[in-house]
Amino acid sequence: MTKSNWTDELKDFADLKPRRSLAMEAADTLREFILLGKLAPGVPVRERDLADAFGISRTPLKEALRILEGEGLIDYGPTRRPRVADPSLVQILDWLRVQGALEGLGGELCCQLATEHEIKNIAALNAAIVKARDAGNALEAFRKDMAFHAAIVAASRNAALIETHTTYNARLWRVRYLSSQRSVGIETTKQQHLDIVAALETRDAVAARKALRTHLQTAEINIAAVLADDTPAS
Template sequence: MSDAAWTDELRDFVDLKPRKSLAAEAAENLREFIMLGKLAPGMPVRERDLAEAFGISRTPLKEALRILESEGLIVYGPTRRPSVADPSLDEINDWLRVQGALEALAGELACSEATDRQLAEIERINASIKEARDTDGQLEAFRRDMAFHTAIVAAAGNAALAETHASYNARLWRVRFLSSQRIPGREATRREHRDIVQALKARDSAAASRALQQHLRTAETNIAAAMADLASEKESD
């Protein structure tokens, strides 16, 4: 794709988004472009082109890049030029294991701390995922999936846990979205979500913890398979 075509595609994408602060909006758009593979792992970030596509100056763009650097999505080389992070599978698995421990703790805490309304909302979000995939596509289904996990963490009522979880979640969005597109893993995901909801509704902390840990182990397997598929596609191109 030519530079002009790439910039035009990014501008069209941005025009569809609701307006926020310039830096926050730019960070959200960059985050989503990384998740969708429009900004591929290892790709240099062309600040001038991005600023033009977003219709902003480079100052809020630089602020947006600092936000994404703090999330582990952008890295700076020795010359301070930004590029999209390209973590290894080992690094991703390390993050997933931490994420699994965080979500297992969240499940335990939610069983004692969550209100009935919060548990009902978790169940509602889970029920909406398949419908979102059928009517709005995989991206919206993925957003609902991540909202399901975020709602569980919020129901735990622990601000430090929520902050740490959000940090790891941002790093894992791209690979989790990549793995969510694999049809073979979807039935296991639906079954595990049902187990999580049932354990939370029963306020069975041990069962909730086990179900969430198993779910993140499944995610680890799916992500490894998705990354292997992507590597094979690149080799065949």
């Protein structure tokens, strides 16, 4: 995709979004644009081109880029010009292993501290993932998937855990999206989610920790395969 093509498409994409603060709106739109594979890792994104596409000034645009930099979706090269982040597989796997430990702890604490309403909400989010996937809405299924994991950690009542999990989740957002799109192993992933929900419903902290860590280990395999192919699997 040429620069003029992607900036025109980004402008059309931005026009469809509900209005929020200019910086948040730009960050939300560019995040989804990257997630959907419209901009490949390593592609430079000139501030002037982005400002033109969004129809905003450079000030809110810079704030939007700072948001995405914090999430690990944008980084800056030696010339301090923004580009789509392209972390190495080693970096990604390191992050995933930390995330697996965080989510395992989150599941354990969730079993101990979550209310029945929170457990029911987690189960409902899992059902919503399946519904969105069956409807062919891959991005919505992914959003629900991330909400499912975040809800488990949120129910831990541990502020430090929640903050750290959010940071790593942002860094892994794009590659976890790619992982979620692989048709290979999708039934395994579904079963793992059911195992997680069952462990939470029975308040089995050991099983919840194990199920969540196993799930993140599966994500390691899927992400490694996607990055080896260098193309998102359908």
